[in-house]
Amino acid sequence: QVQLVESGGGLVQAGGSLRLSCAASGSMLSGNTMGWYRQAPGKQRELVARITSTYKTNYADSVKGRFTISRDNRKNTVYLQMNSLKPEDTAVYYCFAEVGPKGVWGQGTQVTVSS
Numbered sequence: 001q002v003q004l005v006e007s008g009g010g011l012v013q014a015g016g017s018l019r020l021s022c023a024a025s026g027s028m029l030s031g032n033t034m035g036w037y038r039q040a041p042g043k044q045r046e047l048v049a050r051i052t053s054t055y056k057t058n059y060a061d062s063v064k065g066r067f068t069i070s071r072d073n074r075k076n077t078v079y080l081q082m083n084s085l086k087p088e089d090t091a092v093y094y095c096f097a098e099v100g101p102k103g104v105w106g107q108g109t110q111v112t113v114s115s
Contacts, residue, residue: 002026002104004095009109012085016113020080022095022106030073033098036080038091038111045094049080063089085113 008020020036035050049059049069057069068081078095090113095106 002029002097002099004097004104004106006093006095006106006109009093009111011112011114014085014087014113014115016085017081017083018085018111020082020093020095020109020111022078022080024076024078024097027099028073028076029097029099030076034069034071034078035096035098036069036078037094037096038089039094039108040088040091043091048093051078082111085111087113087115089113 003025005023006020008018012018031053033050033052036048037045038048039045047060048063049067051057051069051071059067066084071078090111092108092110094108097104
């Protein structure tokens, strides 16, 4: 059974940076697409970035040029480097693995950007 554990969230001032990590266990996910989603209070969960097994990436328009998704298959880990953070980036960030019929979600990590 695949499990995902996110880390790296926290409180940062606007313009700052954070790096989120998502460590997978239970199965090697080098052949699976992985993604980061976020959910702000009162809003729907939205895709932030995703990376395929061939390292193709795509991003939400709101984070293009500021966020970078990457993966280290040796460590079975996916990262989200977030630069030039804005208050509107405040949300709970979730890791997602396209595994099985419904995928697998992590528990989420809070990112708060103060103005």
